[in-house]
Amino acid sequence: MSQLTIDSYEDFLAYVGQDLGASEYHKVTQDQINLFADATLDHQWIHTNPERAKVEGGFGGTIAHGYLTLSLVPYLWDQIVVVNNLKMMVNYGIENLRFANPVKVNDEIRMHASLANISDLRGTIKTEMKVKIEIKGEKKPALAATLIFLYHFI
Template sequence: MPEHLRFDSLPALVGHELGVSDWFLVDQGRVNGFAEATEDRQWIHVDPERCARESPFGAPVAHGFLTLSLLPAMLESAIRIEGMRMGLNYGLNKVRFPAPLPVGSRVRGRWLLAAAEPIAGGVQLSWAVTVESEGGAKPVCAAEFLVRAYA
């Protein structure tokens, strides 16, 4: 169940973890669909047999950009901002993929509000998001995700 926050309370919440998303399954079908959509069909993502023979991971791993593409859905499942008319993805900073994401894993995002800067008609939110895989020792993604929120 997402955390419910008020739009006008966001600046006071900077520095706090405000939500944790639902778990999202990253199965081979999702990876193959992403490979087709992006034309990134590298064998480490889409060829389980070759991965079993040649990959240091022993199985396919998800695209890092697939993990990034899940951030909006993860944010929506973690946090609802009452009084926000719309939000726009503004960009990403400091993206890292500290560990591979094995296909078949479930991931979730932990959302810390790092900054809330006023902009015309709203606020620019800087989310420090850590994406963890279920049972993983290290995060599979750490990023600063920028969202422009309008009341």
């Protein structure tokens, strides 16, 4: 899978309203879920107790934290787009975030992104990315949102 390369504001402008591509699939494992639970101190049984989740959870096993799925955005984003000539990039916000479908243990997910809007705020570039994290074999995405990034080019 090839990454899109962006070197400037003008490069971004060329992609407004267009699909930017998709990442590779990433398998969400129980080890990853457990590490996230440790990092966030969220050890709810639906995430960390496979035996109980299988019997009581309604999903056939454990599910990933919604915020674990969201936290994979930078990893998946870097597979879609490479932005060069930066001083820095800042995560500015998330709009219309919906966790539409749980990610079950061992599900494979990938992200699709499109550039909805871009604006130049006196040299800082504000981008609005429409993203969906898909679950392999599922029609409904795990999540959908508009991510807002600020890019400071050199």
